[in-house]
Amino acid sequence: MHRFPKRLSLQLKLGLLLLFPFVVTSQSTAGAAVASASSTVQDKVSTYTYKLTVKMSNRSAYKSEATFTDKKLLRALQEAAPGSAYTEPLLPDTTLSYAFKAKEQNFSVTPKGEVIDSFTKRLLNVPSDVQEQLAAQVTALRTQHYGELLPWEQAKDVLPKYSKFTIVDVDSGLSFEGQRRAGSSHADVQPLTKNDSATLKTIYGGEWSWDRRAVLVKLNGRTLAGSMHGMPHGGDGIPGNDFNGHFCIHFLGSVTHGSRSLDPSHQLMVQRAAGLLNEYVSKLSPWALIDVWIIGANQGDPQLLQVATGQEQAVHMRSMRRLSKFAERDTSKLLQLTTVVDVSATPEGSNTTRTRRIRFQLERDSLDARWYIRSADVQ
CATH class of the missing domain: 2.30.110 (Pnp Oxidase; Chain A)
Known part of the structure; x- marks a missing residue:
């Protein structure tokens, strides 16, 4: 059996542990409507112009934008108390931004209209009517940005x-x-x-x-x-x-x-x-989730690795493919699972594809919760 050199094995293990800080930012500058809400605007002004931006990931160049006005949103955001932690592996793909006292404010917004502080990753407690209006705005823009899921x-x-x-x-x-x-x-x-x-x-x-x-x-x-x-x-x-x-x-x-x-x-x-990556992965079996990790590692795709593990990782192994069939078993009563998968991959600096074995450890918080890959040890 071909073996990876020790240096490669070490690089793989380090890659699996390499984490980067995650910050959601908008690559575009505020438009004229948003810029008008500048330092000349006083706190007593009741109506502001807001911009929503949808992007597949914070690194994507392709985006859709829309502006709207709202009389209640500014006060709702200023008075909102921090709520529970946002526990999804990926922040929402939609950003809400506006200018206040010459500074651009940014929040993440879910399709349900939930507002999230992108830095603390905590939900903000905004009134239900404000959340409903945001949900309508986000849904309309995401429908424009993504494609129809047609069989x-x-x-x-x-x-x-x-x-x-x-x-x-x-x-x-x-x-x-x-x-x-x-x-x-x-x-x-x-x-x-x-x-x-x-x-x-x-x-x-x-x-x-x-x-x-x-x-x-x-x-x-x-x-x-x-x-x-x-x-x-x-x-x-x-x-x-x-x-x-x-x-x-x-x-x-x-x-x-x-x-x-x-x-x-x-x-x-x-x-x-279709804009449904997180929802789709959250319903996958442990075996299908491992395939997501392998696809992410093969393409060097940090978003796929993050949605599979709940953490940001840097892993890129060219030509990685699963070789062995999964010996799937009933996991409906399990909270933890360990399984070994044989893969092929091309080591860094080589043109030769070799075989390797990866030991995956998966877990979930409860029987009705989604699975996460907690470790992937290349042996």
């Missing part, structure tokens, strides 16, 4: 063969035009032009890649949540588009051509493109 059996009719559509990468915000050329179990797609192929390659950092990415597919007024990879393969092609083959886009419930089975990484990204 493949319906999506394939929305995107018939040879239809042309716009594909938006939910992280970078880059978009290009594509055409469905074939595919009965998912969409086999081609970039339309050389420029479209170049944009797809840019999304993947200048190299073709099998990594899965959350995408929006826009056609005839509808926006569908999907997942793509960026590797040309197979037959078919549009002449002169600099793309030799096709790439795949999966939707809810779509399967691979060969195995006719769900691809966990594609399904995870479909949920992400």
Whole structure:
């Protein structure tokens, strides 16, 4: 059996323990409406303009924004007493910001309208009517930002063969035009032009890649949540588009051509493109949660690692794949679980894929609570 060098094993274990402070910030500056609420505005002014910003993660460039006015919100926020701790692994994807006395104020807001201090990660006790109004605003903006979670059996009719559509990468915000050329179990797609192929390659950092990415597919007024990879393969092609083959886009419930089975990484990204990552992962079995961790480690995705473990981690192992089948057993009465999984991965500085065994320890607080991966020891 091939073994990783001791240096690599140490790097992996250190990577699993490496934590970074998590701060939610808005990358955009306040617009003219928000800027008008400056130091010249006195406390007695009853109406302020607020901005909501939705982004998949605090690192994403793609975002949606909306402004609104409210007479009660400022006082509600100023008088709100700190409440209970916000225990979800990820802060909400929506930020509320406004200018007060020349300083920008920022809070996180859940789809239920709950307001969270992004630094202390504690809920603020705001009146129910204020929370209801915020919930309506957040829901409307998130619906605009994310895609519709549509099963493949319906999506394939929305995107018939040879239809042309716009594909938006939910992280970078880059978009290009594509055409469905074939595919009965998912969409086999081609970039339309050389420029479209170049944009797809840019999304993947200048190299073709099998990594899965959350995408929006826009056609005839509808926006569908999907997942793509960026590797040309197979037959078919549009002449002169600099793309030799096709790439795949999966939707809810779509399967691979060969195995006719769900691809966990594609399904995870479909949920992400619909804005449902946290909700989806919170309902997964321990075995499916381990797959989320492996996908995150393979793609070096800190958000996936955090939603699986509840902590920020830095782990990136190229070509990491699960080799062994899970010996799944009934965990309905368990609060803790330890299991060993065989994986393949490419060590740093090597082009050779090797096998390794990872010992996962998982736990949950109660029988109706979600699971977390508490440790992943590479042996």
